[in-house]
Amino acid sequence: MKKKAVYTFAKWQVQQGQLQSVLSLLPELIEKSTSEEGNLFYKIHQSLADPNILVLYEGYSDENALETHKSSAHFQQVVIKQIVPLLEKREVEIANEIFSEE
Amino acid sequence: MKKKAVYTFAKWQVQQGQLQSVLSLLPELIEKSTSEEGNLFYKIHQSLADPNILVLYEGYSDENALETHKSSAHFQQVVIKQIVPLLEKREVEIANEIFSEE
Numbered sequence: 001m002k003k004k005a006v007y008t009f010a011k012w013q014v015q016q017g018q019l020q021s022v023l024s025l026l027p028e029l030i031e032k033s034t035s036e037e038g039n040l041f042y043k044i045h046q047s048l049a050d051p052n053i054l055v056l057y058e059g060y061s062d063e064n065a066l067e068t069h070k071s072s073a074h075f076q077q078v079v080i081k082q083i084v085p086l087l088e089k090r091e092v093e094i095a096n097e098i099f100s101e102e
Numbered sequence: 103m104k105k106k107a108v109y110t111f112a113k114w115q116v117q118q119g120q121l122q123s124v125l126s127l128l129p130e131l132i133e134k135s136t137s138e139e140g141n142l143f144y145k146i147h148q149s150l151a152d153p154n155i156l157v158l159y160e161g162y163s164d165e166n167a168l169e170t171h172k173s174s175a176h177f178q179q180v181v182i183k184q185i186v187p188l189l190e191k192r193e194v195e196i197a198n199e200i201f202s203e204e
Contacts, residue, residue, distance in 0.1 A: 007147055009111065009157050011195065023200075030201055045109055045197035055111050055197055057159060093113065095147035095157055098125075099132055 038065020140167020
């Protein structure tokens with residue numbers, strides 16, 4: 001796989017009444033994701049217009065590192081098994097940065 | 103307005119055949135946006151799955167700085183007047199970062 005950083009944008013629409021449950025799961029997810037060797041950063045944002053919309057922005061050293069993240073126990077356990085069932089909608093975009101100084 | 107950094111996520115679906123036109127307008131937009139006093143960064147990404155999807159991720163020192171950006175000549179001239187007519191779809195989310203060390 002190419003040795004080029006990849007970035008993921010995940011937009012989560014949390015189901016009404018489930019925000020606190022999702023927020024309570026995030027510290028563990030951040031800690032374990034940022035301790036992965038290929039993780040560059042793991043940022044979570046909350047929409048000003050709708051607090052039930054969360055936007056995650058993550059960086060990985062290359063596509064291999066992203067695959068490692070997606071097959072990790074914490075991604076499978078926390079995101080797929082616990083968070084996704086509490087979401088109304090989930091959009092994920094995987095991208096390269098363009099026009100960057102790197 | 104609150105003195106707290108705000109971040110914008112803009113997802114652009116570029117019309118078929120208009121990508122080069124949009125890409126050609128971005129260097130000027132990046133240069134002028136990053137020279138605004140309240141701009142923290144201005145990052146552009148291109149989807150791996152669909153090169154016609156661009157994701158912009160921008161940071162501003164506070165909501166005032168974001169308003170200044172949106173009323174700037176370059177935002178109005180380049181984004182609103184020239185780029186938006188070349189887009190099929192445009193989604194914008196304005197958010198605060200949560201769980202950050204700041």
